[in-house]
Amino acid sequence: MTEAARIHPGETPEQHAAFEARIQRGEKIEPGDWMPAEYRRQLIRMISQHAHSEVVGMLPEGEWITRAPSLRRKLILMAKVQDEAGHGQYLYHAAETLGATREAMLDALLSGQAKYSSIFNYPTRSWADVGMIGWLVDGAAIKNQTMLAGCSYGPYSRAMVRICSEETFHHKQGKEMIVTYARGTAGQRQMAQDALNRWWWPALMMLGPHDADSPNSGVLTRWGIKLKSNDEVRQQFLDEHVPELLEAGLSIPDPLLHQDEQGHWRHGPIDWSEFWAVVKGERGLNRERLATRQQAHQDGAWVREAMSAYAARTAPTA
Amino acid sequence: MSAGPDTQWPRWEVFKQDGPGKRHQAVGSVHAADPQHALYTARSVFARRPAAVSLWVALAQDIHAITLEQRQAGATLPGTPGPAQPYRVFGKASQRRAMTFVDDLGTVEAASPQAALEQACERYGDDLLVWWVVPEPALHRSPEDAPSLDSWFAPAQDKTYRQQGSYGLVGRHPGERRREQP
Numbered sequence: 001m002t003e004a005a006r007i008h009p010g011e012t013p014e015q016h017a018a019f020e021a022r023i024q025r026g027e028k029i030e031p032g033d034w035m036p037a038e039y040r041r042q043l044i045r046m047i048s049q050h051a052h053s054e055v056v057g058m059l060p061e062g063e064w065i066t067r068a069p070s071l072r073r074k075l076i077l078m079a080k081v082q083d084e085a086g087h088g089q090y091l092y093h094a095a096e097t098l099g100a101t102r103e104a105m106l107d108a109l110l111s112g113q114a115k116y117s118s119i120f121n122y123p124t125r126s127w128a129d130v131g132m133i134g135w136l137v138d139g140a141a142i143k144n145q146t147m148l149a150g151c152s153y154g155p156y157s158r159a160m161v162r163i164c165s166e167e168t169f170h171h172k173q174g175k176e177m178i179v180t181y182a183r184g185t186a187g188q189r190q191m192a193q194d195a196l197n198r199w200w201w202p203a204l205m206m207l208g209p210h211d212a213d214s215p216n217s218g219v220l221t222r223w224g225i226k227l228k229s230n231d232e233v234r235q236q237f238l239d240e241h242v243p244e245l246l247e248a249g250l251s252i253p254d255p256l257l258h259q260d261e262q263g264h265w266r267h268g269p270i271d272w273s274e275f276w277a278v279v280k281g282e283r284g285l286n287r288e289r290l291a292t293r294q295q296a297h298q299d300g301a302w303v304r305e306a307m308s309a310y311a312a313r314t315a316p317t318a
Numbered sequence: 319m320s321a322g323p324d325t326q327w328p329r330w331e332v333f334k335q336d337g338p339g340k341r342h343q344a345v346g347s348v349h350a351a352d353p354q355h356a357l358y359t360a361r362s363v364f365a366r367r368p369a370a371v372s373l374w375v376a377l378a379q380d381i382h383a384i385t386l387e388q389r390q391a392g393a394t395l396p397g398t399p400g401p402a403q404p405y406r407v408f409g410k411a412s413q414r415r416a417m418t419f420v421d422d423l424g425t426v427e428a429a430s431p432q433a434a435l436e437q438a439c440e441r442y443g444d445d446l447l448v449w450w451v452v453p454e455p456a457l458h459r460s461p462e463d464a465p466s467l468d469s470w471f472a473p474a475q476d477k478t479y480r481q482q483g484s485y486g487l488v489g490r491h492p493g494e495r496r497r498e499q500p
Contacts, residue, residue, distance in 0.1 A: 032448075311351035
């Protein structure tokens, strides 16, 4: 993106220079402070997509609440799904401080206009998938969100700090669940391995396209929204998770995976055609996920009406 | 995004107190039909884990917010004098990393939000990065008597399955493994 394209009509190069100097000094930008229209637009885009992902993320795991193998696991999963709802709320709030409305954001999700992370369009085939999502998907999310916790926009970075501390619980319970299975019977080990085979590549892909193919990265880095590139975050994710998965006795479904001289784990080529097919809804459960959200929204209409009627009845008369 | 009629419930800002003697901090917002609904929703969203003993909510429209940058550009809060009343003032003092919130500072008695802000600047320092000024009657609080406080916040204490510490360490710590690498 060129310099000229980022300065919108009505904005001056001096305003941009002062703004970028603030970013350089490591200052947080707060609602009410001057910011380039493009900074605001990019943040609303990112934060609302992130919020939608949290909300849709409840679905693949929510399906398993009734089928959890023990009461303890059921309580854990309910707490986790409730967290995802809370994370959506933190994030919608952060986007609202930029002038987006909650209603418009929800409309965009329900109408299919807005994107969310394609990772949630993969089906959960077995109970072990629930654990693998906790370990790999939440593990990848934490890597990304820890980076975003340092971002330049105050409300987004604060939401990320809260979210990361809760995601750490999701990560650990998933890891515990999978390691338990990996140490279990042959059948349980196979379940854990099958789940890893299903989720390994999607988890690597959820950190986004390679840096060379990532259209928004330049401006996001310049303005301190993203502090690391997709490939850097992916590398961190690999270096942490590969040794742990191997230690658990699982094998990673990538024949080209190896450690380089610096000790970094290197993956084989990623099949991005599969990623884009899922993003576009040509593969995976995009339609089913949206239909479930729309149904839930419709089914909740009577609650919203009842709340409004109650509030109107009990409001102090002026 | 579609431009339908705005039928959403009003937005309430939520202030959470982590422990006795700590300051209430602005932690985010909820949409709710009335103050009680806002407090219940705030509890579900922001107090799912321990470290909460009190919540306040205030309608977003009742909060007068101004940043240092806006003040330096000459902006002010509404200044038309009305009856003198207590205003709660909140401020953000630091740019250090992410964990800086808009924190409760105290109460001033003033006839307008601008007059409250000026008093607050005198009392708490003129260099704060963000100020929020809220008329006291606009703040709605979670119950403060011991039994209901217990029923509001104690249940989160027992839910050990929500804490990452309940899951122990599986395998070795990543830091330990990193230190071993050449």
